[in-house]
Amino acid sequence: MGKELFSQDALVSWEELLLETGRILEGDNAQLEAKWMIEEVSGITQLCDYKEQAKPIQLKRLNRLIERRVAGEPLQYVLGRWQFRELDLFVDDRVLIPRPETEILVGYALEECKSKKSDLNRTRPLNVADLGCGSGAIGLSIAREVQEVSVWCTDASQGAIAVTRANLAGLGMAGQKVSISQGSWFEALPEEMLGKFDIVISNPPYISDSEELPLEVSEWEPSSSLRSGPLGTEDLSFLLNNSIEWLSAEGLLILELAPMQADVMVEEAKNLKYREVKLRHDLTGRNRVLMAKKPL
Numbered sequence: 555m556g557k558e559l560f561s562q563d564a565l566v567s568w569e570e571l572l573l574e575t576g577r578i579l580e581g582d583n584a585q586l587e588a589k590w591m592i593e594e595v596s597g598i599t600q601l602c603d604y605k606e607q608a609k610p611i612q613l614k615r616l617n618r619l620i621e622r623r624v625a626g627e628p629l630q631y632v633l634g635r636w637q638f639r640e641l642d643l644f645v646d647d648r649v650l651i652p653r654p655e656t657e658i659l660v661g662y663a664l665e666e667c668k669s670k671k672s673d674l675n676r677t678r679p680l681n682v683a684d685l686g687c688g689s690g691a692i693g694l695s696i697a698r699e700v701q702e703v704s705v706w707c708t709d710a711s712q713g714a715i716a717v718t719r720a721n722l723a724g725l726g727m728a729g730q731k732v733s734i735s736q737g738s739w740f741e742a743l744p745e746e747m748l749g750k751f752d753i754v755i756s757n758p759p760y761i762s763d764s765e766e767l768p769l770e771v772s773e774w775e776p777s778s779s780l781r782s783g784p785l786g787t788e789d790l791s792f793l794l795n796n797s798i799e800w801l802s803a804e805g806l807l808i809l810e811l812a813p814m815q816a817d818v819m820v821e822e823a824k825n826l827k828y829r830e831v832k833l834r835h836d837l838t839g840r841n842r843v844l845m846a847k848k849p850l
Contacts, residue, residue, distance in 0.1 A: 559578065559616075559617045559620055559621070560574075560608075560613045560616060560617055561613070562610035562611075562613045562614055563610070563729065564608075564613065565607055566607065566608055566613075567604065567605055567606060567607055567608070568592055568596055568598060568603065568606060568607075568608055568694070569604040569605060569607075571592060571608060571613075571616065572585075572588055572589060572604065572829055573588075575588035575591060575592065575616070575620060576588035576589075577618055578624065578657050579623060579624065586608070586758040587623065587629055590629070590633060590642070591616065591619050591620070591623070591632070591633070592604075592616070594619070594633050594634075595608075595612050595615050595616045595619065596608065596612060597644045613815060619632050619633075622719065623630075624791070626652055626769065626770060626773065626774070627774055628770055628771075628774050628775070630645050630651045630652075631645065631646055631647055631651070631774065634646065636651060636652055638652040638656075638657060638689075638691045638695065639657055639660060639691075639695045639699070640695065640698055640699065641691065641694060641695060641698065641721070641724075642724070643689050643690070643691060643694075644689070644717060644720045644721055644724075645689050645717065646717065646718070647774055647775065647776065647788055648711065648713030648714055648717055648734065648776065649688040649689040649711075649713070649714050649717045649776065649779065650688050650689070650757075650775055650776065650779045650780070651775060652688075652689060652691040654731050654836075654837060655836050655837075655842050656691060656692065656757050656810060656812060658834075658836050658837060658842060659692065659755070659757060659808065659810045659842070659843050660692055660695045660806060662834050662843050662845065663682075663692070663753060663755050663808050664696065664700065666698055666753060666806055666808070666844075666845075667680055667682075667696065667700045667703065667753070668700075670753075670804075671700075671708065673701065679702040679703050679704045679731075679748065680700065680702065680703045680749065680752045681703075681704050681705070681706075681747065681751045681752050681753075681802070682696055682703055682705045682706070682752065682753045682754075682755065683705075683706045683708070683747075683751050683754045683755070683800065684696070684705060684706065684707045684708070684755055684756070685708055685721060685739050685740070685742060685754065685755070685756040685850065686708070686709055686710070686739070686756050686757065686758050686759075686770040686779070686789075687707035687708060687709045687714065687715075687718050687734075688709060688714050688717070688718070688757070688779060689714070689717050689718060689721060690707055690717070690718035690721045690722060690734075691721075691794070691847065692730075692755055692756075692757060693705045693706070693707040693718075693732060693755075694707070694718070694721055694722060694725055694729075694732065696755075697725065697728045697729070697731045697732050698725060698728045702802065703731055704731055704733070704748070705731055705732045705733070706732075706733045706734075706742075706743055707732060707733070707735075708733070708734075708735050708736070708737055708739070708740075708742035708743060708780070709736060709742075710736065710738040710739070710742075710778075711736075711776070711778065711779075712736060713776075714776075714779075715734060715735075715736045719734055719813070720770075722734060722841075739796065740796055740797075740800060743800065747800065748769070748799055748800060749799065749800065749802060749803075750800075750802055750804050751800050751801055751802060751805055752801075752804075752805050752806070753801060753805065753806050753807075753808060754797045754801060754805065754807050755807075755809075756792070756793055756807040756808075756809055756810070756833055756840075757809075757810040758782065758789040758790060758793060758810070759778065759779055759780055759781055759789050760782055760786055760787065760789065760790055760810070760811050760812050760815060761780050761781050761782065761786050761812070762782070762783070762784060762785055762786030763781050763783060763784055763786075764784070765781075767780070784811065786815065787811075787815055787818065787819065789794070790809060790811055790815065790819055790844075791819075791822060792807060793807070794807070794809075794819070794823055794826055794846075795826065796805050797848075798826070798848060798849060802848070803847040804847065804848065805847070805848045806845060806846070806847050806848070807823075807828070807844075807845070807846050807847075807848070808843065808844070808845050809844045810842060810843055810844065811841075811842065811844055812844070813840040813841045813842060815831050816841035816844065819844050820833060820844065823844065823846045826849065827847055827849035827850070828846035828847060828848070829846070829847040829848070829849060829850065830845075830846065830847045831844070831845070831846045831847075832845050832846075833845075834846075
């Protein structure tokens with residue numbers, strides 16, 4: 555988009571900009587997206603502030619955001635942040651965009667944390683490993699919402715680790731519970747933690763190489779965080795097979811997966827002698843989370 559959308563010399567209110575930005579963006583959510591962009595650029599929090607005039611530097615930034623969105627870049631990357639449970643996460647194209655399904659995954663993990671913490675014999679913090687952490691959404695949420703916990707966040711991607719570290723910086727005191735390290739799956743965990751994790755949790759790649767995705771996903775989000783291989787279950791199987799030695803005696807593996815993979819992965823978990831294997835639903839009532847306790 556070569557032409558400047560809004561002249562930096564224009565005398566225009568945020569109210570006018572909101573309406574015009576919504577018109578430019580088009581689509582079902584155009585007006586809502588326009589509102590989020592205006593709030594990001596202006597810092598507006600009150601309705602009455604929309605009467606104020608935008609400054610030239612603000613118009614320049616708004617123009618850039620609109621150009622990126624019209625070009626197809628996901629809104630979350632355009633804004634540079636996205637809400638996930640209690641966190642306002644920094645996100646860019648080095649990591650997957652946090653999604654509602656993963657919020658549900660974290661919710662189930664928090665239930666398990668609460669259950670384990672009620673164990674009268676517990677004399678130490680819970681140990682949790684977030685493997686393939688991406689933006690850190692899972693591990694950092696657990697660190698924020700669980701008091702006595704130690705969290706290890708790992709990812710093979712250097713870019714993802716950088717994003718997680720940036721989000722850790724905004725976690726405050728809860729960040730002291732978190733360790734971050736780069737490496738493929740379990741390779742990044744310290745050997746002394748073998749057999750000591752109460753929960754191993756992951757939202758791994760679970761899309762097959764041949765599955766078609768919306769352009770906004772396939773052209774912008776990192777393929778390595780989406781696609782697992784020809785079957786789509788390769789990383790899920792790897793985690794099922796290799797989590798066993800890292801889990802504590804009553805440790806729990808929690809995995810996000812696609813609904814059509816649920817039955818196959820349940821069978822695989824049972825063949826590996828995992829105990830209390832169960833599926834949990836997402837907001838649409840579909841199987842989305844596999845939970846399995848370490849084999850005896």
